[in-house]
Amino acid sequence: MIKKKRRLSAAERRAQLIEVGRKVFAKTGYEATTVEEIAGEAGVSKPVVYEHFGGKEGLYAVVIDREMENVVAMITAAISEGTPRERGEQAVLSFLTYVRDEPDGFAVLCQDAPLSMSGGGITSMLNMVAERVSDVFVASLKEAGMSTKYAPIYAHALIGMVTYVGQWWTDARSPSVEKVASHLMALSWMGLRHLPKQPDPVRAKKHGRR
Numbered sequence: 051m052i053k054k055k056r057r058l059s060a061a062e063r064r065a066q067l068i069e070v071g072r073k074v075f076a077k078t079g080y081e082a083t084t085v086e087e088i089a090g091e092a093g094v095s096k097p098v099v100y101e102h103f104g105g106k107e108g109l110y111a112v113v114i115d116r117e118m119e120n121v122v123a124m125i126t127a128a129i130s131e132g133t134p135r136e137r138g139e140q141a142v143l144s145f146l147t148y149v150r151d152e153p154d155g156f157a158v159l160c161q162d163a164p165l166s167m168s169g170g171g172i173t174s175m176l177n178m179v180a181e182r183v184s185d186v187f188v189a190s191l192k193e194a195g196m197s198t199k200y201a202p203i204y205a206h207a208l209i210g211m212v213t214y215v216g217q218w219w220t221d222a223r224s225p226s227v228e229k230v231a232s233h234l235m236a237l238s239w240m241g242l243r244h245l246p247k248q249p250d251p252v253r254a255k256k257h258g259r260r
Contacts, residue, residue, distance in 0.1 A: 139235040146231050177206075
C-alpha cells in the first residue's frame with residue numbers, strides 16, 4: 051500500500067518556500083527568478099506562492115529580512131563580552147562564519163535589490179552591523195583617550211572590509227575563516243593602536259594647516 055504524503059501546514063509550507071526562494075534567488079538573482087521556477091522547485095502551484103507572499107517580491111523581502119536578522123543577531127551575540135580587540139575579532143569571525151556556513155544567504159544579500167524595494171539588501175545589513183560594532187571602537191577610543199565621535203567611520207570601514215574579503219573567500223575557500231579573521235583584525239587593530247590623536251590629511255600637515 052502506497053503511503054499518502056502528509057500535507058504541510060501553512061507554517062511549514064511558508065518555511066519551505068522561504069528556503070526554496072533563498073536557494074533560487076542565490077543561484078539566479080532576483081530579476082532572473084520567476085514565481086514559476088520557485089513553485090516548481092517547491093513542488094507546488096504558482097497560486098500557493100502568491101497566497102503566502104503575494105508574489106516574487108514579497109518572498110524576496112522575507113528572505114532578505116531573515117538573513118539580515120540572522121547576521122545581526124550572530125554578531126550582536128559575538129561582541130557581548132571580552133576586551134575591545136577580542137570583541138572585534140569575534141565580530142569578524144562571526145560574519146565570516148556566516149559567509150562559510152550560509153553561502154546562499156550571503157549570495158542573496160550581496161545581490162542588487164530590486165529598485166522597488168527600499169531598506170533591504172547588503173547596504174542596510176551593513177549599516178545595522180556597523181552600528182553594533184561601533185560600540186567596540188567607542189570603548190577602544192575611550193581607552194586611548196581619543197574622541198569617540200569618529201567610531202562609526204572605523205566600524206563601517208571594518209565591516210566593509212570584511213564583506214569584500216568574504217566575497218573573495220567564497221571563491222578562494224582558503225585559508226580558514228578563523229585565520230582570515232585573525233589577519234583582518236590584526237590589520238585593523240594595529241592601525242587603530244597607532245592612530246594620531248588628531249588624524250589630519252598628509253597634505254595639510256605638510257603645509258602647516260590644521
